[in-house]
Amino acid sequence: MNDTRPMIEVRGARKFFGPLEVLKGIDFSVARGQIVAVIGPSGSGKSTLLRSINHLETLDGGEVWLDGVQVNQKLDRRSFERHINGVRQQMGMVFQHFNLFPHLSVAENITIAPIKLKGMAKAEARALALKMLDKVGLADKIDAFPARLSGGQKQRVAIARALAMQPKVMLFDEATSALDPELVDEVNLVMKQLASEHMTMVIVTHEMRFAAEVADRVIFMADGAVVEEGSPAELFRNPKQERTRSFLKKFLNG
Amino acid sequence: MQGLDFSIVPEYWPLIGKGLWWTVVISTASAVLSVLAGIGFALLVLYAPPVVRYPVRLFMWLFMGTPLLLQLFLIYFGLVQIGIDIPAIWSGIVALSLHFAVYNADIFRAGIASLDKGQTEAARSLGFGAWRTRIYIVVPQAVRGTVPAVGNMMIALLKESSIVSMIGIAELVHSAQLVISETYRPFEFYLTAAALYYGLNLILEAVLRGIERKVELSR
Numbered sequence: 001m002n003d004t005r006p007m008i009e010v011r012g013a014r015k016f017f018g019p020l021e022v023l024k025g026i027d028f029s030v031a032r033g034q035i036v037a038v039i040g041p042s043g044s045g046k047s048t049l050l051r052s053i054n055h056l057e058t059l060d061g062g063e064v065w066l067d068g069v070q071v072n073q074k075l076d077r078r079s080f081e082r083h084i085n086g087v088r089q090q091m092g093m094v095f096q097h098f099n100l101f102p103h104l105s106v107a108e109n110i111t112i113a114p115i116k117l118k119g120m121a122k123a124e125a126r127a128l129a130l131k132m133l134d135k136v137g138l139a140d141k142i143d144a145f146p147a148r149l150s151g152g153q154k155q156r157v158a159i160a161r162a163l164a165m166q167p168k169v170m171l172f173d174e175a176t177s178a179l180d181p182e183l184v185d186e187v188n189l190v191m192k193q194l195a196s197e198h199m200t201m202v203i204v205t206h207e208m209r210f211a212a213e214v215a216d217r218v219i220f221m222a223d224g225a226v227v228e229e230g231s232p233a234e235l236f237r238n239p240k241q242e243r244t245r246s247f248l249k250k251f252l253n254g
Numbered sequence: 255m256q257g258l259d260f261s262i263v264p265e266y267w268p269l270i271g272k273g274l275w276w277t278v279v280i281s282t283a284s285a286v287l288s289v290l291a292g293i294g295f296a297l298l299v300l301y302a303p304p305v306v307r308y309p310v311r312l313f314m315w316l317f318m319g320t321p322l323l324l325q326l327f328l329i330y331f332g333l334v335q336i337g338i339d340i341p342a343i344w345s346g347i348v349a350l351s352l353h354f355a356v357y358n359a360d361i362f363r364a365g366i367a368s369l370d371k372g373q374t375e376a377a378r379s380l381g382f383g384a385w386r387t388r389i390y391i392v393v394p395q396a397v398r399g400t401v402p403a404v405g406n407m408m409i410a411l412l413k414e415s416s417i418v419s420m421i422g423i424a425e426l427v428h429s430a431q432l433v434i435s436e437t438y439r440p441f442e443f444y445l446t447a448a449a450l451y452y453g454l455n456l457i458l459e460a461v462l463r464g465i466e467r468k469v470e471l472s473r
């Protein structure tokens with residue numbers, strides 16, 4: 001194993017939605033165990049970038065690599081489907097709106113992927129679900145259905161579901177922005193705990209304080225491009241670009 | 255004028271009961287098949303390659319645009335002519351199943367289309383392929399969401415099943431007719447048949463309500 005190789009590498013990522021250029025050539029990499037926060041105004045392409053990493057969006061140009069394997073490699077349809085399913089099993093994704101499966105219990109939400117995709121035995125999968133739920137503080141909800149959970153609990157189950165596949169990286173797309181303010185902390189706490197366990201993470205967020213606390217590096221995006229990146233201290237206290245300054249100013253005042 | 259006299263009914267119960275039995279059997283079999291085929295058609299119409307998709311769409315379109323009675327006659331009397339001889343019971347079940355499968359497919363298709371895109375994305379992001387996502391995530395939710403609408407179709411199916419009397423199957427209506435031709439008591443026996451349909455309907459509705467409660471997503 002090569003520990004100096006980046007866990008995630010994005011090179012020259014370009015994406016169009018119709019005539020609209022949403023990603024204008026993005027380069028960045030995430031080292032093993034590193035935590036990168038992506039901030040920027042709404043519509044700047046943060047979600048599109050994150051979704052390109054696990055190929056929920058198909059890039060029109062550029063490359064994405066995960067741990068030395070090109071995610072968006074050119075293959076015939078069948079081979080690519082097999083390839084991408086394998087790659088996605090190594091990347092956990094957490095969505096703004098949780099996207100728990102409402103027809104499945106909490107346990108089933110977590111175990112369905114290990115059982116169906118990895119062939120894990122049911123009993124083993126349930127033990128795994130319990131372990132993951134314990135991690136997010138929801139072991140007592142193992143047999144509940146999603147509709148009975150609060151937003152914060154749903155998001156924690158969604159994190160547990162992703163973790164159960166034992167991914168190499170976790171991608172978070174505004175994991176707390178659909179939550180009532182009082183439920184934000186319980187989710188942030190789980191993410192901080194993952195950080196302390198050296199999970200590699202890319203976190204798209206609008207919470208500057210949280211980004212400053214948890215991230216090793218912050219990327220500021222605007223209009224489909226990376227405007228500035230640096231350590232939280234550099235970027236938040238001493239932004240070099242005017243664009244960054246005005247964004248942070250607006251954010252801290254608003 | 256002849257007064258109403260229901261005391262005659264029990265005497266003919268064996269015949270009526272047999273008709274009731276066939277109505278239940280044919281309706282149940284057709285209901286199950288029409289739901290399964292409906293899911294199949296919906297998946298084909300949505301996801302199959304064009305060489306399959308368009309013929310299925312054409313077939314559905316033709317079945318929606320023609321009367322059930324005609325479809326029944328085509329299957330029972332028509333197919334024989336090209337060497338496909340399907341017994342009356344099975345002709346009835348096939349006609350009812352296909353006729354209602356087409357409507358169910360339309361309901362399932364709409365149910366699938368109305369699902370949140372986030373559901374598919376969550377499954378794909380875990381590593382589920384396109385078909386596994388449909389089988390494990392999309393279809394179960396679409397089926398749950400469409401229980402009321404499909405249930406209404408099944409209530410219609412139960413009543414429409416009487417049409418198989420037209421190819422000589424002694425279901426409930428046909429049995430009543432047989433008894434009436436012997437007793438000349440149309441009012442009593444048609445009312446008896448009506449009451450039995452009504453009873454079946456109540457049972458079916460209770461079953462549907464039970465299913466609805468059981469699969470409710472807000473448990």
Ligand SMILES: Nc1ncnc2c1ncn2[C@@H]1O[C@H](COP(=O)(O)OP(=O)(O)O)[C@@H](O)[C@H]1O
Pocket residue numbers: 017022040041042043044045046047048049
């Ligand atoms: N599926 C889509 N079709 C068309 N335009 C899209 C789509 N998704 C995103 N966009 C557009 O791309 C731009 C970037 O969106 P997004 O990546 O969601 O930004 P952010 O997450 O930073 O708010 C926006 O202008 C948005 O309207």
Ligand SMILES: [Mg+2]
Pocket residue numbers: 046047048174
């Ligand atoms: Mg976004």
